[in-house]
Amino acid sequence: MIRFNNDYNVIAHPQVMAALQEHAQESYAGYGEDEWCARAAELIRERTACPQAAVYFLPGATQANYIVVAAALSPVESVICADTGHIFCHEAASIENTGHKLLALPSKNGKITAAQVAEEAARYYDNGTPEYLTEPRLVYLSLSTELGTVYTKAELAAIHEVCARYGMRLFVDGARLGYGLGAAECDITLQDLAALTDVFYIGGTKCGAMFGEALVITDKTLQPRFKAYMKQNGAVLAKGWLMGLQFCALLQDDLYFTITRRADEMAMQLRESFLTRGVPLAVDSPTNQQFVVLTEPQKVKLAEQFVFEDEGDSVRFCTSWSTTEEDLAILMAAVKRL
Amino acid sequence: MIRFNNDYNVIAHPQVMAALQEHAQESYAGYGEDEWCARAAELIRERTACPQAAVYFLPGATQANYIVVAAALSPVESVICADTGHIFCHEAASIENTGHKLLALPSKNGKITAAQVAEEAARYYDNGTPEYLTEPRLVYLSLSTELGTVYTKAELAAIHEVCARYGMRLFVDGARLGYGLGAAECDITLQDLAALTDVFYIGGTKCGAMFGEALVITDKTLQPRFKAYMKQNGAVLAKGWLMGLQFCALLQDDLYFTITRRADEMAMQLRESFLTRGVPLAVDSPTNQQFVVLTEPQKVKLAEQFVFEDEGDSVRFCTSWSTTEEDLAILMAAVKRL
């Protein structure tokens, strides 16, 4: 069976593994207070052109999401997000478990618009800030989204502008940031992202690392005591240098974007093969996640040879750094034969 | 500088690293639904002679601690623990953050007694279960404790008996379980532990793994939906097989206890050298953590060559699987010269 079910089904990119192996006998200070984490943080501050950013490494994306919310909001404040947002649909109410309400907006292909965000904010801010409503103070976006789509720089800037107008922070879930920024049609750079958001992360787990997300807090008012929030929620890894090391490897020679761009390109080939065969796209995605509509017999046929994710209305195929040219060719040939 | 500051300052035992490397190119199902986690869980059920146990792998010990509490207790229930307990002193109020009160009992060398637990339970249960008090429903012990000491089987059985009498569950934090059970003076086996507790974990991070704790839930009433609690708190690792693989390696040929027993023995040599030199022990510990009382000049002297933890009243030296005979000899020689 060949796995196209997700982008985290192999341990780590060989260069990441090599880096871990190379330093396997060395001892380090714990809890992220080591030189690798410092170096990776410095690299990220350079790449984002954001010298004042605080950078922390967390083992997982769910942790990153809910800890940012816990640190950013008071109990009477809430989060605006898409109704397809990972935090709304896939994380077992981790946000509500921190005591916060999600104001989920109807999304289109995984995206929400500045106009929608403005309307939701206005319900509270332009309506007398009634005490029986929560105060939306954080806007959560995913890039790429859960459906593989991306925001353009203009769209992101427009949402940023609404946030600035109402004093809300903008948070970008970057679990698949490499695939998002790596997409041919995405005109956002890491520097843009740092400039237009208050906090975001560079996802490692799904983009070549063994595990780990690099959280970049550009807003200085969100930085104080952030590590205490991480500690309280079990997100300060004892052997923190494991993540510093991995991100150093991923950021060297732009490995991170090299591998995610390649996965996006493979996905574009796959997309083309589905379209050629007449299989409808459920979503028009420019990134490594492709959602297509298969007939039941087509599902059965492909399931003989491939692992993919069945979401009911559609199925998802993912490429990743570990997808081989050979496996992709086999899949595309099978699609052709459908 | 030679590190004796803790037992988690090197990535992982070579056999653990080898196991990860060996399967680095293979792909697996995510979120712990893979064959390595299944195999490790099965091995643990065998070693604990507890076929009905549910076994889960979590990245870190703080997560294990507070997720067990969150899953075990209703909002009006509380935890009895030692006032030196890790959850009371070192985890940034992670338990209170889940909404639960800790009833911390004065400890002696990190331990509490069955009599103390019974007295605290009686305050509630034998006093009309007043509505203005919380109901103690979980007793938390550490083995080895934060001060390196261990419970005897008789002590554990006595506490278990009090728990059974009042309908409280018994939870053992095993972040350093290998060092605890491995201690010459500890007569508790893994089977005993499974029989005398409702939930405990076999610590990996501090006992040879890169990261990961194996949580063993023997009480069937605590098992339902446990993974949803993990998910909600970001403790379901995407590449869960990483932990299954590591525990398979650690459990093979009893590697886990081989390396922790060795570290305990090294600590006994170190202990002897301190005593011989006339350095007082702050705690009489039979495990890998040794707490001694140094004079200021002694601290300064040792700090030239070694990293250790200064706790104010005492300093801590830790041995681990990664401590070499050579480094130990250097330290013991330095102690001699104090």
Add this chain to the structure above:
Amino acid sequence: MIRFNNDYNVIAHPQVMAALQEHAQESYAGYGEDEWCARAAELIRERTACPQAAVYFLPGATQANYIVVAAALSPVESVICADTGHIFCHEAASIENTGHKLLALPSKNGKITAAQVAEEAARYYDNGTPEYLTEPRLVYLSLSTELGTVYTKAELAAIHEVCARYGMRLFVDGARLGYGLGAAECDITLQDLAALTDVFYIGGTKCGAMFGEALVITDKTLQPRFKAYMKQNGAVLAKGWLMGLQFCALLQDDLYFTITRRADEMAMQLRESFLTRGVPLAVDSPTNQQFVVLTEPQKVKLAEQFVFEDEGDSVRFCTSWSTTEEDLAILMAAVKRL
């Protein structure tokens, strides 16, 4: 200015005030452990034909709502409700503040259907109970609803049946229970309600009392330690007998339903006058809350003499026990002249 803005703008029905005055010099045990609370609870058990019910008196409805949720659910469980539900829209995320997710269903005139509830439950229960979703364990309805509408006995029974099928509890917010059950078109009795739900309350604040809601817990598994939840959330009133006394007064000679039925009848007259005048109803409500669509000039005109609630798309007029025939006549005359 004549107030039709809500049903809680005058202290209390004269018979309630008289009861308080009559016993103003007597002393009682605190925290609801007095004879009046016992008597009122007994009366309620009789009227609901539910001898096993636990009855508690809470100062306010928001407290009743979120404390029931806090007591009923574990952190990974959630509540199904209407998207117009009071707990979803008007209580500043009090439910999320307890850590629980609300699964809000699109409502019609404030109501949801058994089919909708079944569909939402099936998403979890008939889909492999995935760990990334919360488990819906409580269904919340309001009677009368926030839009003044009522469920029929058949509708309630159908929802009850879905709840029973999936092991979910049914909770009815009865802040306006008197107006709901008192409506001419509502065929539900107090006994029906007790038989078809697991927990509900008989609202006092909006139905003649100075303050206080009588919570009726028919499900024995929800009863243990309930008062501890109340205590923890500040809902055990020191002078609890105040509420016992009031409910004794309200339940005597069916005063409670006498006054709410009268308010419903007055609302029906008002409704008729709007329809006669050609003012469209925003909702077809058989109870004391009437929502109508006024033009801007009509609003301005009526606002000269009356207080009512402007909800943007519609305005709300409420009758209550304190509405006089005279004031109603003045309003109806004004409507005629619009």
Add this chain to the structure above:
Amino acid sequence: MIRFNNDYNVIAHPQVMAALQEHAQESYAGYGEDEWCARAAELIRERTACPQAAVYFLPGATQANYIVVAAALSPVESVICADTGHIFCHEAASIENTGHKLLALPSKNGKITAAQVAEEAARYYDNGTPEYLTEPRLVYLSLSTELGTVYTKAELAAIHEVCARYGMRLFVDGARLGYGLGAAECDITLQDLAALTDVFYIGGTKCGAMFGEALVITDKTLQPRFKAYMKQNGAVLAKGWLMGLQFCALLQDDLYFTITRRADEMAMQLRESFLTRGVPLAVDSPTNQQFVVLTEPQKVKLAEQFVFEDEGDSVRFCTSWSTTEEDLAILMAAVKRL
């Protein structure tokens, strides 16, 4: 049976009842947005000489306590209090239920000292603000304390100074403020209290009101959105004017302190009678709560005629506004005969 068991066993002072009765037929805006609440708030701002204070009326003291904590602290911040503090001992972990840790200090007669507070604060602030500890940001005192004792102005000023030094807020639980400030040996005025604290409340429930506590927030940084916290926790009473009316009555002609001073004086007579009879005081209290050590036969004897609170080591007798000269004389005579 004559009740000396607490200070809240009769509805309300006759002048409070009269005020409620007088306005029983009038209608008001809800949720505290009425003229009586405005008037009472203005009176309190005058009496405390604190024109910038925000004043809110909450039904109960437990609500006041935990809502202040919820509004004042982030999840990684904690509260310093006495180990006899009401929030630590009597409120079913309401504070922990909001997610916050209590740092309970050993108390003497219910009091803690500035030195103790400074030492606890230094553990965090002067020790590198370690991420595994919570940040103490609020100090909670009771006045009078749970044991009837009072702080002097010098003691309060010293604690205030420590709070200012470390950037912690000072919160005074004034459930029995009247008895505290009313004590002959207490040299603190309402103005002092407002000047030396950031938030406190003037207790109504135990000092003559039917129910209600007047929360005075002098720190402007704690004022924003405070009412949303109240709403979220069910502490915004629908008929809020009930509390405004009561506090207007209590503050008129200094009724509040007239009745609490009288109760304190009665308690001093009772205290004298115990001492004369040779009954030891458990605590030397200058206020309305008297704790004495009775022999078992003495308890039995007094229990024939009086209700009082048995706390095991001691028993408590309370006076209040409702204690009559006659009842006090009967009790004193009985003490004499012991």
